[in-house]
Structures are given as structure tokens and as C-alpha cells.
Amino acid sequence: MVIKKLCTSLVCAAVVISASGCSKGGDSASEPGKSSASQQPVTLKILQHGATISQDEVKMLLTDPVQKKYPHITLEFFTAPTGYGLEQMVAAGDLPDMIYSADVQLPFFHKLDVPYDLTELVKKYNVDLGKFDQQAIETIKIRSNLGNVLAALPFSLNTGVLYYNKNIFDRFGVPYPKDGMTWEDAVELGKKIGRVENNVTYYGLDNLEISQMSLPVIDYKTNKATFTADGFKRFFTMWKAVKEIPPGNKEVGKARDNFMKNNTLAMLADWFSIVTRAIENKELNWDIASYPVFAERPGIGLRTESHMLVITSASQHKEEAFQAITAILSDENQVRAARMGRLSSLNDPKYKQLFGADVPGLAGKNIKGALSIKSASILPSNKYTDIAGAEIGNIMSAILQGKDVNTALREAEERANQKIATELAANK
CATH class of the missing domain: 3.40.190.10 (Periplasmic binding protein-like II)
Structure with missing residues (x-):
């Protein structure tokens, strides 16, 4: 477990x-x-x-x-x-x-x-x-x-924020990220960064998180998976767009190291709690902006x-x-x-105003702007949502291997429904 x-x-x-x-x-x-x-x-x-x-x-x-x-x-x-x-x-x-x-x-x-x-x-x-x-x-x-x-x-x-490496943006003459960007904005900005130079691969953007969409992975009345619903297609189409920012990025789970350690990722969408890693890297010239949003969900960031x-x-x-x-x-x-x-x-509000006042590494950072958006809500979970939710990683792997989004979602839904049906039968 x-x-x-x-x-x-x-x-x-x-x-x-x-x-x-x-x-x-x-x-x-x-x-x-x-x-x-x-x-x-x-x-x-x-x-x-x-x-x-x-x-x-x-x-x-x-x-x-x-x-x-x-x-x-x-x-x-x-x-x-x-x-x-x-x-x-x-x-x-x-x-x-x-x-x-x-x-x-x-x-x-x-x-x-x-x-x-x-x-x-x-x-x-x-x-x-x-x-x-x-x-x-x-x-x-x-x-x-x-x-x-x-x-x-x-x-x-x-909560979620968007970290960005100022040195990378300066190196390529690209303007810094702004508060309130949509994911489409962030992808377009990332395209201006992503490249291979002097045998170093610079990635534009990484780490889109599905919980931001507050999508139910099952129909709570029927206990059937819902991956073919429009919301999942919207999310994974955007997730694919992030991963396909030239020169392409098929890595999963390396976004933090690429930003915090390797200095090769321009923008990292991630939890604010890992800010200590940014502070500890004295070679990293960084700042933060608000977490990118989906246009149809303005002002809603990570959960x-x-x-x-x-x-x-x-x-x-x-x-x-x-x-x-x-x-x-x-x-x-x-x-x-x-x-x-x-x-x-x-x-x-005073707690946000005082945030990081005794942390030298946060002096001058865009704390107020980064924390200006609301958090996404979560949905109830049970053993059937756990079964369906386990397919999220499989969907990502299938897309990285070249499968189109619709097929990856349909196959994941079928697998989840088979496992749920087996569980339901065992409980009768």
C-alpha cells in the first residue's frame, strides 16, 4: 500500500x-x-x-x-x-x-x-x-x-505556483511569465524557449497536474469510468501539447530536477512547498507567477x-x-x-502579507501574485475511484508512446470498467 x-x-x-x-x-x-x-x-x-x-x-x-x-x-x-x-x-x-x-x-x-x-x-x-x-x-x-x-x-x-528560471528567459531574450496566464499562453511561451544549444536541451514547460480540472474519474451512480468525457480529452490534449513543445519531452518525473538542479527547464508548474529547493540552489535565478489556468476555468489553480x-x-x-x-x-x-x-x-489576509518575511531567499519574490488565484476543489473518492484513478499514469504513458488521446482514453476506460466490474462481482 x-x-x-x-x-x-x-x-x-x-x-x-x-x-x-x-x-x-x-x-x-x-x-x-x-x-x-x-x-x-x-x-x-x-x-x-x-x-x-x-x-x-x-x-x-x-x-x-x-x-x-x-x-x-x-x-x-x-x-x-x-x-x-x-x-x-x-x-x-x-x-x-x-x-x-x-x-x-x-x-x-x-x-x-x-x-x-x-x-x-x-x-x-x-x-x-x-x-x-x-x-x-x-x-x-x-x-x-x-x-x-x-x-x-x-x-x-x-498550493500550486509557476516557477521560472530568469536566466534561461534572459539568455534567449524571452519575456518572463505573467500572473493569470492560461495554459495556452504558457505553451506558446515555452515554444520560444525549447531548443538544443551547445549539446544542452532546454525545455520550455513541464508538470501539468490533472487535479486542477476537478474531474470525476467515475460516474458515482453507475460506478463506471468516465475517461471519454470531454474534460479528460481537454486535459490530456493540453498535457500532450506541453510534452510536445520542441524539442519534445518524453521524460516523466524529472521536471523538478530539470528545474531545481539541472537548470534546464524554463517553467515548472508545481507545489509551493518545494520552494526551499529553489532557495537552496544558489545558481538558480528564479521567481514565481500564478499557476496557469484553463481558459474555461479562469482563476482556478491547483487543488x-x-x-x-x-x-x-x-x-x-x-x-x-x-x-x-x-x-x-x-x-x-x-x-x-x-x-x-x-x-x-x-x-x-495578514498571514499572506507576512509570508516568508523571515526567509531571506524569498525577498523580492512575487509571492502576492503567485498566491492570487483560487484552489481547485476535490471530489469524493472510494475504492472504485481508486481503481479508475490508477489508469491516469497509463494514459500518459500511452500518449508518450504515440497513441492518440481519444484511443488512450477509450482503452483506459475499458480497462478500468473491467476491473471495477470484477470488484463489484466479488462483493456480491
């Missing part, structure tokens, strides 16, 4: 950080109501599961703020040892109190009955969900597939991804865990996170 791959890639380490102090923190996303939690010292174990965070961020944004506001609570932040993932923890009855992860993991967590529904704690502590980015809250609910269950609260957000905080159903300290979350989501801490380069999950 995906989770095993994620867990085995993590470094086995445990970080226990505590700080003394009794002064109160800043105002929370909402101030707690009356608490029935004990004031006895308690250590909460929090598992890092697939979502990136540095040890400095763990100390400054998680453990220190919690102990400052609640001196009796200590967070023990750790990553899972190789071969001992969440499934093994569940089987051994060894779940932590909390999990720090990305919202994409929620369907898997629910299969293991891991998350605790935060709805009642939200009411008890008077947390105003309206202060959060509503797309992030809605995404958490949708990924839970359980209606109004609130399985987590978002800590920080991730929102949130790094979230989950309380596990097995925790014996759920109320203390929720107190810890309120400290992490306090205004004071979210300001600190924004200044450190974390996009806040709270929707007050």
Missing part, C-alpha cells in the same frame, strides 16, 4: 523537545472553553506521517508553543521506524496520540479507523471553523467520505493540500491533544509560521 512506501522513506528518529514557561500564548483561532482535562503532566506522542516539516519547525511551531501555553503538556514528535508503519501500529495497539500528515492520507486513515471525530471538541472549545481556509476544511471532510465528520484541523496549506493535525481514536488524552492543537493554531503561532514560510490555514 502507499502508506508503506511513505513510511519506509522516513528516517527513524525521535525528537523530544520541551521548554519551560508559564506565560500565556497569543489569541487562539478561538479561545478554549471550560476544560475537563487534567492539569497533571502528560506527554503526547505525535507521528510524522508523510508530510514534510523540519526539526526547527517542529520546535518553533509545534512543541514550544504548546508547552508555552500548556506547561503540563509535552509533545514527543517522531517518525516511524522502517517497516513499522501505521498498519503495524494499529495491529499492535500502539497508536500515538496525534498524527501530523497531509490530507491526501485521510482515506487510508479512515480504513484503519484511526482518526477521532473532532466535532464535539470544536464545539466545546468554541473553535470558529469560519476562520479557516474553507477549501481546506471542505477537503478534509470530503477525503473522510463520512459526511460531516471532521477528522483533522489544517495547520498549514500548500489545496493541507498539512493537518489528527487526534487518534486510541488516544487516552484527547482533550489535552486538542488543547495542543489550539496552541499550534493560535494567531501568535500562525504569524510565526507565516514569517517562516508556512502558508497559514487561517484565512486572515
